[in-house]
Amino acid sequence: MEILTTFILSCISTVVFSQFDPEIDTSKYTSYRLSVRIASNRIKIDSTNAEAYLQRGYYLFLLKDFDASLRDTDKFISLEPKVASAYQSRAKVSYSQGNIDQAIQDINKAISLEPDNIDMINDRSTLYYKAGNYEACKKDLLYLLKKDPENLSFLLYLGYCETKQKNYSKAITHFQTLISKDSLYKEAYNNLGFCYYSLGDNIKALKAINKALEIDPRYPEAYDKRSQVWMATGDYKKALEDLNKALSLYPFLSTSLNNRALIYLEMKQYSDALGDMNLLLQTAKPTADLLIIRAQIYKEMGNFELMEQDLKIAEVLLSQEK
Numbered sequence: 149m150e151i152l153t154t155f156i157l158s159c160i161s162t163v164v165f166s167q168f169d170p171e172i173d174t175s176k177y178t179s180y181r182l183s184v185r186i187a188s189n190r191i192k193i194d195s196t197n198a199e200a201y202l203q204r205g206y207y208l209f210l211l212k213d214f215d216a217s218l219r220d221t222d223k224f225i226s227l228e229p230k231v232a233s234a235y236q237s238r239a240k241v242s243y244s245q246g247n248i249d250q251a252i253q254d255i256n257k258a259i260s261l262e263p264d265n266i267d268m269i270n271d272r273s274t275l276y277y278k279a280g281n282y283e284a285c286k287k288d289l290l291y292l293l294k295k296d297p298e299n300l301s302f303l304l305y306l307g308y309c310e311t312k313q314k315n316y317s318k319a320i321t322h323f324q325t326l327i328s329k330d331s332l333y334k335e336a337y338n339n340l341g342f343c344y345y346s347l348g349d350n351i352k353a354l355k356a357i358n359k360a361l362e363i364d365p366r367y368p369e370a371y372d373k374r375s376q377v378w379m380a381t382g383d384y385k386k387a388l389e390d391l392n393k394a395l396s397l398y399p400f401l402s403t404s405l406n407n408r409a410l411i412y413l414e415m416k417q418y419s420d421a422l423g424d425m426n427l428l429l430q431t432a433k434p435t436a437d438l439l440i441i442r443a444q445i446y447k448e449m450g451n452f453e454l455m456e457q458d459l460k461i462a463e464v465l466l467s468q469e470k
Contacts, residue, residue, distance in 0.1 A: 176210075183207040198227040202234060209237075214245050232261035236268055239275070248279050266295055273305070282309040300326055304335055316343040334363040338370045345377050353377045368398035375407060384411055400431045409441065418449045436462040436469070 187204035190197050205220030221238045228234065239254035255272045262268060273288035286309045293302045307322035323340040326333055341356035354377055360370040371394035378387035391408040394401055405428040412421035425442045432438070439462040446455035 180207045180210050184211070196227060198224050201227070202237070205241075206237065209241055209244070212244075214241050217241050218245070230261060232258040232265065232268065234258075235261070236271060239271065243275065243278075248275060251275050252279065266292065277305065277309065280312075282313050285309050300330055300333065303329075304333075304339075307336070307339060311339060311343060311346075314346070316346050319343045332363050334360045334367055334370070337363070338367070338373055341370075341377070342373050345373070345380065350377050350381055366397055368394040368401055368404070371397070372401055372404045372407075375404070379407065379411075384414070387411060400427070402428055402432045405431075406438070406441075409445075413441070413445055413448070416448070418445055421445050422449070434461070434465070436465040439465070 184204055184207045187200045187207070190200035191204070194200070201220045201224040205217045205224065208214075208217035208220060218238065218241045221234060221241060224231070225234050225238065235254045235258035239251040239258065242248075242254060243251040252272070252275050255268060255275060258268050259265065259272060269288050270292060273285050273292065276282070276285035276288065286306060289302045289306050289309070292299065293306075296302070303322055303326045307319045307326070310316070310319035310322060320340060320343045323336045323343065326336040327340070330336075337356045337360035341353045341360065344350075344356060345353035354374065357370050357374045357377065360367055361374070364370070371390040375387040375390035375394065378384070378390060388408065388411055391404045391411070394404040395408065398404075405424045409421045409424035409428065412418070412424065422442070422445050425438065425445060429438055429442065439458040443455045443458035443462065446452070446458065
């Protein structure tokens with residue numbers, strides 16, 4: 149099953165350890181809008197009221213009106229250019245708009261104004277991780293660990309960075325250290341298992357992932373990881389069982405949708421494969437790899453027109469990557 153091994157290592161699960169992906173309480177939208185009106189009235193009275201612009205920008209951000217939030221934050225900065233937290237706020241708005249380079253530029257400006265601000269350095273490490281700059285992320289995380297050795301999320305993300313860079317032995321060391329400090333840290337066991345799997349030690353991989361599931365039987369990412377081990381051993385029945393379990397707990401888990409589609413493709417269950425791939429392409433950023441897989445599904449179903457459409461789009465995406 150060559151196609152399976154091509155994409156099985158596509159990603160690892162992560163958890164958020166910063167404020168860049170806030171869970172906004174939509175039940176409070178009415179109060180947010182009221183706060184926007186109050187700030188707007190203050191601005192009408194005094195158009196140079198910097199605090200009112202920052203307040204309104206904050207609540208507009210919570211309402212997901214990122215363009216308006218950015219305008220107010222920019223206005224505040226034009227009035228108060230030396231306030232570090234304003235650049236931190238603008239970084240979060242820029243990130244929410246998908247402009248991660250601008251977000252990094254802003255958080256660096258904030259840190260230049262407050263070099264020892266732990267929250268800002270934490271935010272920067274998050275941005276570096278999301279941008280794929282794992283060396284810079286590790287540098288910030290090591291600094292943060294020196295300041296706060298008991299914050300295990302920093303240690304976890306050091307392991308994630310090493311995993312992303314395929315430094316699996318180093319990642320294993322970080323995850324084992326974390327487990328020695330907290331024997332019930334399920335993410336550490338799960339990703340320890342992934343590292344063993346990546347090194348070809350499926351026995352240790354299963355042992356670690358099973359421990360994660362012992363801690364939390366409703367942990368979808370662990371079922372997802374274990375399915376990859378089963379796939380590597382050729383046990384596609386168990387792999388499919390784990391993928392079904394993962395998706396029953398988290399229907400939009402991208403790696404599970406991807407791998408289940410590949411198994412369905414191998415089993416010649418083309419309609420099921422297409423359903424998973426369509427859902428994946430609706431919920432995740434389309435990539436050339438995913439479109440090529442769907443094109444193969446269309447080919448097997450005899451739909452050559454849609455196959456050609458996907459291959460053409462994949463070709464454009466590949467050319468953009470060069």
